[in-house]
Amino acid sequence: MxxxxxxxxxxxxxxxxxxxxxxxxxxxxxxxxxxxxxxxxxxxxxxxxxxxxxxxxxxxxxxxxxxxxxxxxxxxxxxxxxxxRPHQHLVCSGCGLIRDVHPDGDPLAVLPAAQRFGFAVSEVEITYRGLCPACARAVLPPTPSIDPGTVG
Amino acid sequence: MxxxxxxxxxxxxxxxxxxxxxxxxxxxxxxxxxxxxxxxxxxxxxxxxxxxxxxxxxxxxxxxxxxxxxxxxxxxxxxxxxxxRPHQHLVCSGCGLIRDVHPDGDPLAVLPAAQRFGFAVSEVEITYRGLCPACARAVLPPTPSIDPGTVG
DNA sequence: TCCTACGATGGACTCAATCCAAGTCAAGAT
DNA sequence: ATCTTGACTTGGATTGAGTCCATCGTAGGA
Structure with a gap:
């Protein structure tokens, strides 16, 4: 610092x-x-x-x-x-939590020349989205294989 | 439509x-x-x-x-x-022009499990950035190998 | 210590988007 | 064809994020 x-x-x-x-x-x-x-x-x-x-x-x-x-x-x-440190971001769709992540390989390499439309491409920003462990637990029932309608 | x-x-x-x-x-x-x-x-x-x-x-x-x-x-x-049609975006850093693009492979696959922090990752958004042909022409001199200071 | 150009302040302003109460109307019912 | 009703539209107010600007303050060099 x-x-x-x-x-x-x-x-x-x-x-x-x-x-x-x-x-x-x-x-x-x-x-x-x-x-x-x-x-x-x-x-x-x-x-x-x-x-x-x-x-x-x-x-x-x-x-x-x-x-x-x-x-x-x-x-x-x-x-x-x-x-x-070049990195990308993983964002929780539930609570907005953000983690820095490092994908494999060069993210620019997967864009073929034919898909570049003559642009001089120099940067990539990637946002991965999904549920973090805490939000996934909050959404899923504790025993998802049991039909709630048959219980109680 | x-x-x-x-x-x-x-x-x-x-x-x-x-x-x-x-x-x-x-x-x-x-x-x-x-x-x-x-x-x-x-x-x-x-x-x-x-x-x-x-x-x-x-x-x-x-x-x-x-x-x-x-x-x-x-x-x-x-x-x-x-x-x-799943796609990503290519954006001109100069004028903001946006093109839809289709990178090779599955963009999710390049994020290793160890980089997922337990998230259930389900989506990816990728933004490629660079200069479009028109903006590249506007920035570069017409004959870039000649030093402008030595001309005229 | 003094000077001064650069930085900080806070209130007004802009831009994007949302909210809300009142008026309007699409489409099913008769 | 007309009625009815709940969903849709309206426009003005409001919120939220960010910028602008005139004025005041101060970091750091002389």
Missing amino acids: SDLLERLRGRGWRLTSQRRVVAEVLDGEHVHLTADEVHARATLRLPEISRATVYNALGELVALGEVVEVTTDGRAKRYDPNAH | SDLLERLRGRGWRLTSQRRVVAEVLDGEHVHLTADEVHARATLRLPEISRATVYNALGELVALGEVVEVTTDGRAKRYDPNAH
Whole structure:
């Protein structure tokens, strides 16, 4: 984390307490916070930080390549600090839980030239969807082989 | 298209002029309109149709599995009527143009069990990004091997 | 310590989407 | 053909996410 702050300062990023707090809030594995969540957590450490400042800092971190935006639903963007390890996302259709995942092989390779329509394709974003273990348990009956209509 | 309307009516979908126009506007290949674009086109045929009705009709078509929502940028959702042929999307980073594409193989197969974290994974959405031919021409100099500084 | 250009603030604003109460109408029943 | 009714449409208000901007504050170099 302090590596990150040093690196950013080395690139001429003026280090303010607000920016430091935003960067610190985003530290960790499998972190995918919305801007409002970042703001809420930053507020715990720096009560007067404004939403605009959080948006500014997040936008700069994205532009600097330190954080990636992910949009897994049609709602708020999420900010993923795991920008230096290429990865994709696995999202629970029930509760929205997000995990970083690493598929086999090069995801770009499966798109044949004939399917590229002359595009210079350079990036792929993949979202896998399904039920997480907790949501699957909540949906399925405990003993699914027994017809509920015949019980009791 | 009339197949679609018949099918929906068979499923108890009350057929109104508004719904008919929304379904007709969405007909075609490589169609990826936003709700506002659908509304604008619907208005040409049915001047008094409201935005709320367009949103309602689109939401119902999605729930019925006849249309899929796609979110290729952080902005408005787009509606893709090509719901019965599984496909992915190729998006131009320059102009936002969207093409439907068909990658090789089963996109789910490349996610190893160890990367599924116990999820029952059932869907994949892939977005390929790159420059379309027109945007690539606009960015590159016409003869890229010649240094512009040495010309003229 | 002082300067100043860059950053932070917060309130107004935009854009996408949803909600709601009241009016309208598709389609089955008579 | 007309009636009836519950589902559909309307448009204005509202919400949620994000951006803009004039003003104030401050990081960090001289």
